Amino acid sequence: MSECAIEAVELRKSFKGHEALCGLNLNVPRGSVFGFLGRNGAGKTTTIRILMGLAKADRGEARIFGIAPGDDNSGALLRRRIGFVPEDKELYPYMTVEQVIGFSRPFFPHWRDDLESRYLNAFDLPPKKKIPDLSKGMRSKLMLLLAIARGSELLVLDEPTDGLDPVMAEELLRELIRLSASDGTTIFFSSHQLAEVEQIADRITIINQGRSIVSGELEDLKRQYQRIKVVFADGIPAAIPWAQGADRIRKEGRMVSILSGQNSEEIMAQARALPGTSVDTYPVTLKELFLELMRAD
C-alpha cells in the first residue's frame, strides 16, 4: 500500500509548440488535503488531465496509488477509486438529478448509499429536476455528490467552489473537512480562492509556468516565510550583502522590504546590526506569498 496518493516526477507536456509543463514534480500523501495553486495557464488543468488519464505526458511519470493513469485498462480500474470534478461542471442534458445518480451508481462497487442520501439532503438537490434546469451552484454540488458517493479514496477537484456563493462554498468546504476527518479521504483540489485553501489545506504546491515553485506543509511555509521591514534613518546604503534566503527585496524611500524564505533570524540579526535601523517582522498571508512569488518568477 503506497503512502503516496499522487506522485508526479518531472512531467513534461507540450501542445502545439507551447510547453505547458516543464518538469513538474508533485507529491500528495494519502489523507492530506492538498491545495494546487497557480495562475491561469500555469499548467494546473493540464496536470489534472494527465492524472485523470485524459491526456498523456510527453516525458516523466505520473502515478496514482502507484498506478499509471494513462493506460486504458489500468486507468479504468483506477478510476473506481477516484472522484473527479472537472473545471466544466457539465453533465448530460437529457437526464434528471436522480437519473444521473442512477446511471453512475452501477459503475462503482464501493458506492456509498449513505453518502448519497446524506448529500442529496445536505445540498438540497431536487431529484426530479433536469440537469440543464439546475443553477450553476446546484450543478457544482451535484458533481461533488457524484464524486463523493463513489466511495472514493481520492477526490480530484478542479475549482470546486467556482460559481458558489459564500454560504454554499463554506458548506462544501465543511463537507470536505468532514470527509477528510472521518474517512481519511485524500483531497486534491485546485483553486483560485487562496483564503479557502488557507483554511482547509494542510499541504500546497504553487505552480508557475509548468513547474512547481513552492511545495510543502502550509503551516510550515507560513512560519518559514516572513516579511522583514527595515527602515534606514539615514537612507538605504548602496549595497547590502543580505544572507542567503533574502528574496524579493523591494526598496521604497528609506524602507527595504524583504520576503525571507529561510534564515529569517539571521537576516533580522543582520538588519539589526546595521547602523540606524529599525527592524520589524510581519507574518505573511498565503495571498501575499502567492502574489510575491508570481511577481518575482
Added chain:
Amino acid sequence: MLWKKGWYETRIRLLFVSAVVVVIAVLAMDPAPAAAGSGPLVVATTIPAMLAALLLAGGGVKTQLGGLQRSKGLHGSMYYTLSLPVTRARLFSVRVLMGLAEIAVVQVLMFSAIWLVQPAIRVNPARSDMFKHVVAAFCCVTAMYSLGVFFASFLDEVYQHWATIFTVVGTIAILSRVPLPASMDALLVLSLASPLNTHTMPWIAMAVLLGLSGMLLLIALKIVRSLEY
C-alpha cells in the same frame, strides 16, 4: 447502463433517419417494373441504406465517445464520461454496436415498408432471395459504417461525412474501371450479383466486406485510445 444512455442519445436520430429512409425507398420504387426484375428494387433499397449508414455512423465518435450531440468541440459531459471507470475500448464498442444495431433496424424497416407498399414484389423475388439480399446488403452497409466510424475518430463531424462520401464514390469510380472477379466485387453484390439475381449468397464478397469493416474499426479504436482531451 451505457447501452441505455446510448439509446437515449441516439433514438431521435434513429427515428429521423428511419423515416427519411423509408420514405425515399418507397418513393423510389417503381410499381410496374417490379415484375420485370429486381433491379429497381435493389437500387431503391441500396441507396437509402447507404444513406442511413452515413448518417448514423461516426457522428462524434471522437468528441462524443458516449453520445451524439451537435457540438463544435468537446461537450462538457464528455469529461464526466471519461472520468468513469470504463475503458475507452468499451465506450467505443458500445457505440459502434449500437450503431450497427440501428442500421439493421433501419434496413428491416425499409424492406418491410417496401414489401407492404408494393404487392407486386411479393410475387417475383423469392423470399429466401430477399433475405439473402438483405444480409448481403447489410455487410456492404457495415463496411460503409465502419468507414464512417474510422473517419469520425479523427475528423470533425462535417468533414467525416464528406470524407466517407468521397471515399465511397471514389471506390465506386475505381471499381467500375478496374474489373474484379464477380465473386469479390462488392458493388455487384448490390446490383447485378445480388442474390435476387443469382439466388446464392455472395460469400466471398461478404467476407471481404466484413474483413474490411473489422480492420477499419480496429484502427478507429486504436486512434480513439490515443486521443487526448
Added chain:
Amino acid sequence: MIIHVNPASGIPIYIQLMEQVKHAIETGALRVGEQLPPLRKLAEELVINPNTVVRAYRELEYEGIVEVRHGAGAFVRRSAAGHTLVSRKAQSIMQSAVERLAAEGLTEDAIRRLLENELAQLKEAVIRRRT
C-alpha cells in the same frame, strides 16, 4: 466554547488556536479538568483542517497546559492553574516595562507593536529550535 480563528491573518492557525485556548483558561472559560472541544467537531465547526487542531493540541500538551488522553480527548491540566500565580509577578514586570517605555516617549501603538514583534519572534524561535 466559542473559538474564533482568522485563516487569512498570516499567523498560523494552530498558533491562533493555542492562544485562544490559553486565554480561555486564563479567563476561566475553561477550568482545570474540563475537556477541550473534540478534535473533529472543532475542525468541522471552524471549517479548518483537522491536522491543524491536532497540532495545536499537541503543542499545548508540550507546554504542559493540556493533557491528551487517548480515546477520551484533551483536558486542561492541573498545572495550568499555576499560570495565574505566575501572571501576577509577570504583571508587575509588564507594568514597569510599559511605564519605562512610555517615559521614553513611545505611544501606546508603538509599545504594542514592539511587544507583538518580540512575542512573535520568541514563539518562532522556540518552535524552530524544537523541530
